[in-house]
Amino acid sequence: MRVLVLGGAGFLGSHTLVALAEAGHAPVALDNLVNASARAVERAAGLGGRAIPLVVADVRDAAALERALREHRAEAVIHFAALKAVARSVREPLEYFDNNVGGTVAVLRAMQQAGVERLVFSSSATVYGVPARVPIAEDAPRGAVNPYGHTKHACELLIEDACAAGGRLAALLLRYFNPVGAHPSGRLGEDPRGTPDNLMPFVSQVAVGRRPWLPVFGADWPTPDGTCVRDYLHVMDLAEAHVAALGALEGGGGRAPALNLGTGRGHSVREVVAEFERAAGRPIPTRVEGRRAGDVAVLYADCGRAAQVLGWRARRDLRAMCADAWRFQRENPSGYAAG
Numbered sequence: 080m081r082v083l084v085l086g087g088a089g090f091l092g093s094h095t096l097v098a099l100a101e102a103g104h105a106p107v108a109l110d111n112l113v114n115a116s117a118r119a120v121e122r123a124a125g126l127g128g129r130a131i132p133l134v135v136a137d138v139r140d141a142a143a144l145e146r147a148l149r150e151h152r153a154e155a156v157i158h159f160a161a162l163k164a165v166a167r168s169v170r171e172p173l174e175y176f177d178n179n180v181g182g183t184v185a186v187l188r189a190m191q192q193a194g195v196e197r198l199v200f201s202s203s204a205t206v207y208g209v210p211a212r213v214p215i216a217e218d219a220p221r222g223a224v225n226p227y228g229h230t231k232h233a234c235e236l237l238i239e240d241a242c243a244a245g246g247r248l249a250a251l252l253l254r255y256f257n258p259v260g261a262h263p264s265g266r267l268g269e270d271p272r273g274t275p276d277n278l279m280p281f282v283s284q285v286a287v288g289r290r291p292w293l294p295v296f297g298a299d300w301p302t303p304d305g306t307c308v309r310d311y312l313h314v315m316d317l318a319e320a321h322v323a324a325l326g327a328l329e330g331g332g333g334r335a336p337a338l339n340l341g342t343g344r345g346h347s348v349r350e351v352v353a354e355f356e357r358a359a360g361r362p363i364p365t366r367v368e369g370r371r372a373g374d375v376a377v378l379y380a381d382c383g384r385a386a387q388v389l390g391w392r393a394r395r396d397l398r399a400m401c402a403d404a405w406r407f408q409r410e411n412p413s414g415y416a417a418g
């Protein structure tokens with residue numbers, strides 16, 4: 080299938096390009112490169128063994144999207160292109176709604192104009208807000224607690240409504256838990272600009288000596304070791320889930336089911352640090368700080384529906400996630416900047 084991957088130069092997008100190419104699909108990346116690197120697309124092409132064109136454009140530019148869809152005769156769209164820093168979204172809600180919701184309106188318009196009917200959308204476990212129970216399943220109520228989460232919820236509603244409108248649009252809403260790790264080659268990984276917001280890139284920058292210590296946001300949570308528990312998912316498992324999602328969309332129409340993507344297992348911040356120390360063979364200094372606003376104690380997925388609908392299950396464990404993240408960090412200490 081010819082697939083336009085929006086946000087294809089970013090962390091999740093670039094790994095998905097490799098999985099698509101390996102599965103025999105023909106991906107094309109589109110990215111505005113605001114928080115991503117053209118080098119990631121070049122490297123994904125090398126790993127996937129085929130040329131992958133990169134269109135530099137903004138996801139809000141419906142005319143550019145339509146041109147790219149027509150020019151590359153796309154049959155499906157995977158839409159990763161979004162802003163995702165929770166704290167920034169609290170300060171800049173307009174920017175977040177404009178980019179994430181406005182972007183998704185433009186994507187749907189361009190797809191309609193170009194007659195493309197298959198969409199895989201990057202949603203997030205953030206739409207659940209504070210869970211009433213874990214593991215959390217897709218029928219749990221949505222109740223995001225920050226502007227970033229509100230934008231993902233709004234996009235889900237928008238896509239559901241677009242699918243229900245009577246056309247042939249078929250979509251899947253994939254709700255990611257905590258994607259981490261890197262391609263096992265060490266060539267592709269996560270390379271956030273500035274101070275990382277998320278745990279794993281922060282840990283790996285401490286391990287490589289770019290930062291002196293990891294702040295641990297609270298050690299007084301009601302969990303076995305007092306630190307928060309999350310469902311970490313290897314980015315290559317996530318990438319493979321997108322390949323399965325394209326297959327599941329074939330023939331479908333008029334619906335937009337949501338699927339959790341996780342492992343169904345929780346790990347605490349301390350467990351992640353200990354596993355990363357083993358992978359890197361060096362200690363990772365930590366300092367306990369206060370709780371971060373908006374955090375919840377424990378969140379992990381019920382992945383039964385993804386297994387049923389996609390025939391997909393995560394295969395890689397926390398050890399592989401840390402080993403692969405470390406390999407990328409060690410071999411690219413300054414990320415993609417150094418080439």
Ligand code: UD1
Binds near residue numbers: 203
């Ligand atoms: C966060 C966002 C979520 C978003 C996801 C991907 C919040 C509340 N949630 O998920 O909406 O979809 O990132 O971008 O921001 N931690 C530390 N020290 C650090 C960083 C993190 O102790 O320097 C802890 C956090 O308190 C948390 C765990 O590590 O318990 C994971 O944090 P993070 O990687 O930011 O993911 P989430 O908060 O689960």
